[in-house]
Amino acid sequence: MLRFEVTTDPAKIDFAAVYRFLNAQSNWAQGIPRDLFDRAMRNALCFAGLLEGEQIAFARVISDYATFANLVDVFTVPEFRGNGYATRLLTAVFAHPDLQGLRRFTLATRDKHPLYAKFGFHPPLFPETLMERYSPDIYKTG
Template sequence: MDYELDDDPARIQPDVVWAYLSTDAYWGRWRTRVDIEAQLASAWRVVGAYRADTGAQVGFARASSDGIGFAYLADVFVLPEHRGHALGKQLIQRMIDDGPGRDFRWVLFTADAHGLYEQFGFGAPDATAMIRPSRQG
């Protein structure tokens, strides 16, 4: 199967993003549909992965940023039936290294996929990082 990646926010399919994040994403199921739509609307950058034949969205990544030197990577996913085609790598590549924030300081939070993110230079926080954990779950 062939896929294409696109950073056009108008192409994002909110129903697909909501369906995954509200049921399968361990990191933020507490968010409402309104929350997700607000995050999509205010995102600094989004990247979607799509089936080339149908245009159906099968993957997603979102970033928030100050647009100058810092970005937060969030909500990265590939639908289970489309995994194994390097779409996760392609999403991260397109978002970070091929995008306008390639020289930024990037952060993310993840309980899995450390090996994927390490390929793009992510590692344990350095001595300058402090984190206040979420109170929402």
């Protein structure tokens, strides 16, 4: 069995690979400027999924580490999808000691609802209380 590990050590995370994926392959961050990406990574708890030392998965959590967290930028490199690596990555995310006891943990997903349901996520109990400012095309130019 291949060795899969999850790390939060920034020295072991290939941020250049994360940037390439988010900028070119994600449906949520295409065109993100590199300096903005770097600032976002510095101000979050980042998780890399490594298969035999090669980074194949990533997730990022934005949190105050006391009451709230938001899960973002979750992906598995396409050729490794369907092997349970996202589940293993998320298991590590939700087990992280700094993310315990939070009142609210949120995320937004277009199509991975069954994956997140395994971790207790569901539509908001009171959607009428939620609001957002959303600019989906903010990174697009021209």
